[in-house]
Amino acid sequence: MSRNILFWLLWLSGTVAIGGYLTTTMFYNGDRSSLLIGKTTSGHHQIELSCNTCHGNGFTDGDTIQKACLSCHENELKVSKDSHPIKKFRDPRNAARLEQLNAMKCVTCHTEHKPELISSMGMGVTIPKDYCFKCHADVGKDRPLTHKDLNFEGCASSGCHNYHDNRALYENFLEKHAKQPEMKLTQLINNLNYEKLSEEYGGLKRGNPLNRTEANAPKEHINQKLLDTWHDDAHAKNGVNCSSCHQPNKEKQAWIKKPGIAVCATCHKEENKSFLAGKHGMRLAPNMLQSKADPFGLFKEKKLSPMRPELARLPMKQSAHGTELTCNTCHSVGKNNHKFNIQKAKVQACLSCHDDEHSKAYLTSPHHELWQKELKGELPKGSGVTCATCHMPRIAVEDEYENEVFIITHNQNDNLRPNEKMIRSVCSSCHGLQFSIDSLADPNLIKKNFHGRSAFKIESIDWVLKRSSKPEENK
Amino acid sequence: MLNFKTSLKKTALSIATGSLMLGMAMSAPATAKTFEPQQVTDMLHLVLESDRTIYTKKVVKRLANKHKVIKATESFEDDKSLPLPAQMFRFGAEAVADKTDKFSYSLLSLWPINKQNKPTTELEKKGLEYINANKGKNFYGEETLGGKKYFTAVYADVAVATPCVGCHNNHKDTPKKDFKMGDVMGGVVIRIPLK
Numbered sequence: 293m294s295r296n297i298l299f300w301l302l303w304l305s306g307t308v309a310i311g312g313y314l315t316t317t318m319f320y321n322g323d324r325s326s327l328l329i330g331k332t333t334s335g336h337h338q339i340e341l342s343c344n345t346c347h348g349n350g351f352t353d354g355d356t357i358q359k360a361c362l363s364c365h366e367n368e369l370k371v372s373k374d375s376h377p378i379k380k381f382r383d384p385r386n387a388a389r390l391e392q393l394n395a396m397k398c399v400t401c402h403t404e405h406k407p408e409l410i411s412s413m414g415m416g417v418t419i420p421k422d423y424c425f426k427c428h429a430d431v432g433k434d435r436p437l438t439h440k441d442l443n444f445e446g447c448a449s450s451g452c453h454n455y456h457d458n459r460a461l462y463e464n465f466l467e468k469h470a471k472q473p474e475m476k477l478t479q480l481i482n483n484l485n486y487e488k489l490s491e492e493y494g495g496l497k498r499g500n501p502l503n504r505t506e507a508n509a510p511k512e513h514i515n516q517k518l519l520d521t522w523h524d525d526a527h528a529k530n531g532v533n534c535s536s537c538h539q540p541n542k543e544k545q546a547w548i549k550k551p552g553i554a555v556c557a558t559c560h561k562e563e564n565k566s567f568l569a570g571k572h573g574m575r576l577a578p579n580m581l582q583s584k585a586d587p588f589g590l591f592k593e594k595k596l597s598p599m600r601p602e603l604a605r606l607p608m609k610q611s612a613h614g615t616e617l618t619c620n621t622c623h624s625v626g627k628n629n630h631k632f633n634i635q636k637a638k639v640q641a642c643l644s645c646h647d648d649e650h651s652k653a654y655l656t657s658p659h660h661e662l663w664q665k666e667l668k669g670e671l672p673k674g675s676g677v678t679c680a681t682c683h684m685p686r687i688a689v690e691d692e693y694e695n696e697v698f699i700i701t702h703n704q705n706d707n708l709r710p711n712e713k714m715i716r717s718v719c720s721s722c723h724g725l726q727f728s729i730d731s732l733a734d735p736n737l738i739k740k741n742f743h744g745r746s747a748f749k750i751e752s753i754d755w756v757l758k759r760s761s762k763p764e765e766n767k
Numbered sequence: 768m769l770n771f772k773t774s775l776k777k778t779a780l781s782i783a784t785g786s787l788m789l790g791m792a793m794s795a796p797a798t799a800k801t802f803e804p805q806q807v808t809d810m811l812h813l814v815l816e817s818d819r820t821i822y823t824k825k826v827v828k829r830l831a832n833k834h835k836v837i838k839a840t841e842s843f844e845d846d847k848s849l850p851l852p853a854q855m856f857r858f859g860a861e862a863v864a865d866k867t868d869k870f871s872y873s874l875l876s877l878w879p880i881n882k883q884n885k886p887t888t889e890l891e892k893k894g895l896e897y898i899n900a901n902k903g904k905n906f907y908g909e910e911t912l913g914g915k916k917y918f919t920a921v922y923a924d925v926a927v928a929t930p931c932v933g934c935h936n937n938h939k940d941t942p943k944k945d946f947k948m949g950d951v952m953g954g955v956v957i958r959i960p961l962k
C-alpha cells in the first residue's frame with residue numbers, strides 16, 4: 293500500500309469517526325454544550341441542550357421551529373387575547389406588510405442564539421424597538437391630538453402598548469378604569485373563593501372524608517405520624533386514600549414509595565400543566581429530552597432532570613444548590629410527614645432559594661406587613677400579599693372545551709413579562725389602574741419590592757381622556 | 768347568552784357549509800361543471816352578506832337597540848356585551864383564514880374607524896371607489912400580491928340598519944359623520960388565488 297493511499301484512508305476514517313461522533317451527539321446523546329451557536333435567551337436557557345425540542349430532527353425547516361414555538365406558547369397567546377395573532381396576517385392583502393415584518397413567524401422578532409441582538413425591551417425581542425413604525429407609520433396623522441410626532445421607539449417600551457398582551461392597556465379599559473383611586477375600598481385578592489369556583493366549574497373532584505381506620509396502606513409502609521398527618525390534612529379530608537397516590541393501579545403496579553409529579557397531576561391537572569409551562573417545571577415538560585432513542589438501540593430516551601437552583605440565571609442561595617424542583621419541594625413539610633403545606637409554598641419555599649434584590653426586599657415591604665397581619669388575624673383572609681399572590685395568582689383558565697376553570701397557576705412566569713400582564717390578575721385586586729401602571733413602570737421600585745412610590749407617571753390614561761373629551765380635534 | 772352562542776355557531780356553520788360546497792365545486796373533476804372565480808365570489812358574497820345582515824338586524828338591532836337587554840361594544844368580552852357586526856365579520860374571516868388559503872375576505876372602507884381597514888392595495892382602493900360611485904354594481908379585477916396572482920372582487924357594504932349609521936356617525940375615530948340609511952359605507956373584498 294502506497295503512503296498516499298494510507299494517508300487517504302486515515303483521513304477518510306478520521307472524518308467518518310469525527311462526523312459520526314458529532315452527528316450522534318447532536319441528534320441522540322452526548323455533551324451538546326459545545327455545539328450551542330450562541331448564548332440562549334433567559335426564557336430558553338434551561339432547555340437549551342434539548343435541541344430536538346425546537347429543531348426536530350435537525351434538518352427541519354422554519355415551519356417546524358414555528359410549530360415548536362407554538363407547542364409551548366400558543367395557549368399563552370390565546371389567553372392573552374393576542375393583539376397581533378397570526379390569523380390576522382393570513383389575508384393576502386397583508387403581503388406588503390409581511391415583507392416589512394413577517395408577523396407570521398415568532399422568530400422574526402424573537403431570534404434565538406443571538407444574544408447580541410437582544411433589545412433593551414427584554415423578553416427575547418431581537419429587533420429594534422421602533423418596529424411598530426412598519427405598519428403604523430400614519431398613527432400621528434390618524435391621532436394628531438395624542439400621537440403626533442411621537443418617537444416609535446417608545447410605543448411598546450413606555451408602558452403604553454404591548455405587541456401581544458394589551459388586556460390591561462387597551463383604550464376602552466383605560467377609560468373605564470381611569471378614575472380609580474390608588475387604593476381600592478376593599479383590598480382582598482382576586483378569586484379568594486377559588487376552591488368553590490373551581491368546584492362549580494367542574495375543577496378538582498372531591499370525595500368523602502376518610503378516617504384513620506380506612507387508610508389502606510400495607511402495615512410496613514405506615515406509622516402513626518404518617519397516619520396522623522395524612523388524616524389531619526386535605527387529602528384524607530377529600531377522600532384521597534394511601535393507595536390513590538402510592539398504588540394508583542393495584543393490578544399492574546407495585547407500591548410506589550415516592551410518588552412523582554405524574555401522580556399529583558392525576559388530580560391537580562391544571563396546576564401541573566401550568567407548572568410545566570413555567571420556569572420551575574419546564575425541564576419536565578413532555579419532549580424535553582437529554583438523549584433520544586436511536587433506531588439501533590444504542591441510546592435510550594432520557595428526559596432532562598428537574599430544575600435545580602444552581603442552573604438558574606437569577607441569584608440563588610448557595611444552601612439551595614442541588615435541590616430538585618418538583619411538587620414536594622415547595623409543598624412537603626418534611627420526611628415522615630403527610631401534611632402538604634400550602635402556607636410554606638407562599639413565601640418560605642420561595643425565599644429558601646431566591647436571593648435577588650426583589651426577593652430579599654419582600655421581608656421589609658408593605659405587602660409582607662399585610663401578610664403578617666393576616667397571619668395574626670388582624671386582617672381578614674385574602675388581605676396579605678405573598679410571593680405566590682403575585683407570581684402564582686388564582687386565575688380563570690380555559691380548558692380544551694373553552695370552559696372556565698379556576699386554578700392557582702403554577703407558572704410563575706405567566707404574568708411576569710411584559711409586567712403589565714400582572715395588572716388584571718393581581719394588582720387590580722387592591723390598586724387602581726393608574727397606580728398599578730406607574731408602579732410596574734419603575735424598575736427601581738420593583739427591586740425594592742414596592743417599598744415607596746413610582747418615579748414615573750405613565751400618560752396613557754390622560755391621553756385616552758383627552759381623546760374622549762375632544763373627539764373633534766382627533767381627526 | 769346560550770342563545771347568542773348558538774346563533775354564533777349557526778352563523779359560522781352556515782359560512783363553513785357554503786364555503787365547503789364551493790370548495791367541492793372548485794376541486795371537482797374536469798368532467799363536472801366548473802365555476803368561474805367570479806361565480807364563486809358572487810356566491811360567497813351572498814352567504815357573507817346575508818349572515819352579516821341577519822346578525823346586525825336580528826341580534827344587534829333587536830337586542831341592543833330595540834329591547835335594550837344587552838349592548839354591542841368593541842370590548843365585548845370585558846363588557847359582557849355583543850361583538851359589533853364588523854368584529855363578527857372579521858372573526859369569521861380570520862377563522863376561515865386559519866383553515867384555508869383557497870379564498871379570503873375582508874371588510875374595508877374608504878372611511879374606516881379602525882385605520883387598518885382602509886385599502887392597502889391599488890385594486891382595493893379602485894374597487895372601493897368604483898362601488899361607491901356605481902351603486903348596485905360590483906367590482907372585479909386581478910392583482911398580484913406577494914408574488915401570487917389573485918382574482919379580487921369588491922362588493923358594496925350598505926347601511927342596512929340604523930345601528931350601522933348611528934355607530935359610525937358618532938364614533939370618535941370616524942372620518943365621516945353623515946352616513947344615511949342605504950349609503951355605501953364600505954366594501955366586502957373577496958380574493959381567490961389564480962394559478
